[in-house]
Amino acid sequence: MIRRWIRRRFRWLLPEGRLEVLPGATQAAGEVFLVGAGPGDPDLLTVKALRLLGKADVVLHDRLVSEPIMNLINERAQVIHVGKERSNHSVPQERINEMLVEYARAGNCVVRLKGGDPFIFGRGGEEIETLAEQGVRFQVVPGITAASGCSSYAGIPLTHRDYAQSVRFITGHLQNNTANLPWQDFVQNRQTLVFYMGLVGLPIIAEQLVAHGMSSDMPVALVSRGTTPEQAVVTGTLETIAAKVEDSGVRAPTVIIVGEVVQLRSRLKWMEPGTASPVE
Ligand SMILES: C[S@@+](CC[C@H](N)C(=O)[O-])C[C@H]1O[C@@H](n2cnc3c(N)ncnc32)[C@H](O)[C@@H]1O
Structure with a gap:
């Protein structure tokens, strides 16, 4: 126990290239697992994600990973918050990329834990590009993206034979409050739109959709802190x-669902306020 603490506490004093393989690290070279944590409910983690949280040596996580999921990380792991907030990047993306390389090269099982799915508005692609360039082994573990989790828990099917044959995931994070998005493509019939990061821009989003021809009666739902209590x-x-x-x-985080499917919620909503993880 004490030996392990000393090794972990002073590992940075070792010369580069001689960083020790921490107990539990599976191979000398180390590996990075880009893991999706889903939108919040810990029961929505994949089995693979849960297994990795149990064996990780180092976990670098985002702000949006929920507390119940953080509590599933094994006690031995070094846990580092690298999260981003609107207009406040606590650790620059380039530094996160470097840290992943450094920890893996030191022989660790590194979990890069991200909210939702790492490949949907998560910059997961950029992080593994760096790993690929640097010759570091990695795997990607998909997670349930906010659109899926929130729509399911709100009782709003994103597609439905009677109402929508396609769905689009769109960033609602508007640069300098300008609506620089292909609005004309969004106003087709029988399509559901899901805006991520759209809470601040909601008035502009609604205004632009109407300006480009969508009916002002089009149903909309905003889901805040979906899948959590x-x-x-x-x-x-x-x-x-x-x-x-x-x-x-x-309050954020929120997704905004626009489309005829939203009206199904009045009949299909099932989650009671204040509950989550309904499976005991
Ligand atoms: C940087 S994006 C990351 C998306 C994530 N990779 C995913 O697949 O869900 C963050 C945005 O995801 C959405 N989001 C994530 N978790 C959410 C939740 N529990 N409820 C509502 N929206 C959520 C919000 O739009 C939030 O601003």
């Missing part, structure tokens, strides 16, 4: 949603 859903239309959301006081 704090999940809240605000429904309205393109005309009413911005004011309703402002009145509700709901």
Whole structure:
């Protein structure tokens, strides 16, 4: 126990190239696992993700990974927060990429834990590009993306034979509050739109969709903190949603679902407020 603590505490004093393989590291070269943690409910983790949290030597995690999931990380692991907030990057992306390389080269089983799915608005591709360039072994473990988790827990099927034959995931993070997105493509019939990172830009998103021809009566749902016990859903239309959301006081993270499918929620909602992980 004491030997292990000393080894971990002073590992950075060892000359480069001589960093020790921590207990539990599976191979001398180390490996990085880019793992999706899903939107919040720990029961939505994949079995592979859960197994990796049990054996990781180092976990670098984002801000949006929920506390119950963080509690599943083994006690031996070194846990490092590298999360980003709107306009506040606690660790620059380049440094995160370097840290992954360094920890893996030191022989560790490194888990890069990200909210949702690492390949959807998660910069996961950039991180493994660096690993590929540097010859570091890696695997990608998909997670349930916020659109899937939130729509399921809100009782809104994203496609439905009667209402929508396609679905688009869109970033609602508008650069300098300008709506530089291909709005014309978004206003086709029988399509569901899911905006990530759209809470701040919601009034502009609603305004632009109407300006490009979508009916102002189009149903909209905003899902806040989906799949967690704090999940809240605000429904309205393109005309009413911005004011309703402002009145509700709901907080990020949120996804915004736009389309006829939203009306199904009145019949299909199943999650009771204040609950999550309904499987005992
Ligand atoms: C940087 S993106 C990461 C998306 C993530 N990779 C995924 O696949 O869900 C962060 C955005 O995901 C959405 N998000 C993540 N978790 C959420 C949750 N539990 N409820 C609602 N939206 C969520 C929000 O739009 C948030 O601003």
